[in-house]
Amino acid sequence: MSETTEQSSHVSKYTRNNPYVSTVTVNELLTAPESEKETRHIELSLEPGMTYTPGDAVGILPENRRQAVDEVLAALPFTGDERVLDHYKVEIGLEEALRTRLHIGKLTRSSINQLAKLAPDHAGLKELAGPENKEKAEDYCWGREFVDLMTDFPGTIAEPQQLFQVLARLTPRMYSIASSQAVHTDNVQTTVRVVRYDSHGRSRQGVASGQLGDRSPVGTQLPIFLHSNQNFRLPEDNSLPAIMIGPGTGIAPFRAFLEERQAAGHPGKNWLFFGEQRAKSDFLYREQLEQMHKGGVLTNLHTAFSRDQAAKVYVQDRMRENADELFAWLEEGAYFYVCGDASRMAKDVETALLEAIAKGLQGTPEQANEYLAAMKKQKRYQRDVY
Numbered sequence: 001m002s003e004t005t006e007q008s009s010h011v012s013k014y015t016r017n018n019p020y021v022s023t024v025t026v027n028e029l030l031t032a033p034e035s036e037k038e039t040r041h042i043e044l045s046l047e048p049g050m051t052y053t054p055g056d057a058v059g060i061l062p063e064n065r066r067q068a069v070d071e072v073l074a075a076l077p078f079t080g081d082e083r084v085l086d087h088y089k090v091e092i093g094l095e096e097a098l099r100t101r102l103h104i105g106k107l108t109r110s111s112i113n114q115l116a117k118l119a120p121d122h123a124g125l126k127e128l129a130g131p132e133n134k135e136k137a138e139d140y141c142w143g144r145e146f147v148d149l150m151t152d153f154p155g156t157i158a159e160p161q162q163l164f165q166v167l168a169r170l171t172p173r174m175y176s177i178a179s180s181q182a183v184h185t186d187n188v189q190t191t192v193r194v195v196r197y198d199s200h201g202r203s204r205q206g207v208a209s210g211q212l213g214d215r216s217p218v219g220t221q222l223p224i225f226l227h228s229n230q231n232f233r234l235p236e237d238n239s240l241p242a243i244m245i246g247p248g249t250g251i252a253p254f255r256a257f258l259e260e261r262q263a264a265g266h267p268g269k270n271w272l273f274f275g276e277q278r279a280k281s282d283f284l285y286r287e288q289l290e291q292m293h294k295g296g297v298l299t300n301l302h303t304a305f306s307r308d309q310a311a312k313v314y315v316q317d318r319m320r321e322n323a324d325e326l327f328a329w330l331e332e333g334a335y336f337y338v339c340g341d342a343s344r345m346a347k348d349v350e351t352a353l354l355e356a357i358a359k360g361l362q363g364t365p366e367q368a369n370e371y372l373a374a375m376k377k378q379k380r381y382q383r384d385v386y
């Protein structure tokens with residue numbers, strides 16, 4: 001067997017349906033306690049032969065927290081000891097089903113619609129169900145979880161098995177890999193922002209990130225799998241420059257890229273734009289990045305800390321300030337990468353990129369669009385946004 005075939009067979013041995021039971025070997029807070037955010041660095045053990053490439057992600061199969069399960073059970077006429085059939089028709093206890101199989105987190109319209117089918121005469125549910133009530137139902141779902149639905153519409157579920165009809169399956173959460181295996185042979189590292197918020201009178205947390213934040217000390221076992229992403233890769237020609245835009249947890253794959261390029265001695269230049277709220281509390285991997293900058297592997301390091309001055313500054317503003325050099329790098333054949341928030345950042349970064357291209361070309365927006373389209377065709381514009 002060739003090395004490549006051997007490696008890919010190892011990667012595919014563990015999947016979301018057949019995960020590897022990994023052990024948490026490091027779980028550290030990256031943000032300072034006074035930060036408004038809570039971002040953690042997590043290292044998970046791998047079995048020899050499990051391989052990944054910078055740009056890949058790791059999938060984690062989470063469990064709902066016990067308190068959330070207990071709250072749901074308290075809102076239902078069940079004890080948790082009832083027997084149910086899971087998605088594979090395997091008989092398990094209801095408590096286990098609610099903890100490990102069913103999505104009891106963030107409420108979806110689908111759950112409302114399914115519940116309305118079970119209780120067709122319920123006037124309150126009727127007002128939220130169906131396509132005609134889409135907007136109302138979306139408003140209702142915002143900030144609510146399944147427990148709220150059960151509290152607001154008690155008595156609508158009569159049989160434990162009906163929960164499988166109303167609730168979606170608990171799915172794995174993906175995390176960009178933040179490490180290079182050229183440096184860390186036996187583990188995979190991630191950068192996780194813990195989701196916590198209060199809404200409708202309850203303290204909530206993200207299922208997976210809450211688990212990693214509160215209930216995954218060193219030694220905890222977690223089912224994981226590696227997920228290849230061929231659309232997010234370092235330049236094939238390792239002499240070409242890389243421009244990386246990675247605010248917040250978007251830094252993760254770029255830490256992996258930089259570790260890889262440093263370990264392999266790639267001659268290509270590297271430029272990182274990192275952004276967060278405050279330098280003092282939110283500069284993720286500061287020491288390592290500054291070392292890389294000092295050592296030369298990170299040619300340029302630009303940071304944007306939005307709350308450190310009166311006027312908010314973001315990564316796209318740093319791109320604008322450095323538009324000429326950015327365009328010069330693109331002309332040298334640089335690859336341009338974006339990772340992190342899909343809702344606003346990715347769009348704002350693309351706008352700033354198009355502006356830099358138009359300025360560099362001394363051309364029109366249409367010409368900038370064509371230039372970017374050509375970059376995409378050459379796989380020199382890659383995004384991993386979520």
Ligand SMILES: Cc1cc2nc3c(=O)[nH]c(=O)nc-3n(C[C@H](O)[C@H](O)[C@H](O)COP(=O)(O)OP(=O)(O)OC[C@H]3O[C@@H](n4cnc5c(N)ncnc54)[C@H](O)[C@@H]3O)c2cc1C
Pocket residue numbers: 057062105106142143173174175176177190191192193194195196197198199205206207208209210249250252384385386
């Ligand atoms: C390819 C890929 C790579 C990713 N890489 C990373 C990464 O490197 N690091 C990382 O941290 N994440 C990453 N993510 C996101 C990650 O997969 C999870 O989606 C994230 O951790 C939240 O999952 P959770 O289970 O903790 O939260 P969930 O239980 O899924 O809940 C999250 C949901 O809660 C709701 N919510 C959040 N805040 C509020 C609020 N204030 N008010 C009301 N509702 C709210 C939102 O609807 C949100 O979608 C990545 C995602 C993908 C697809």
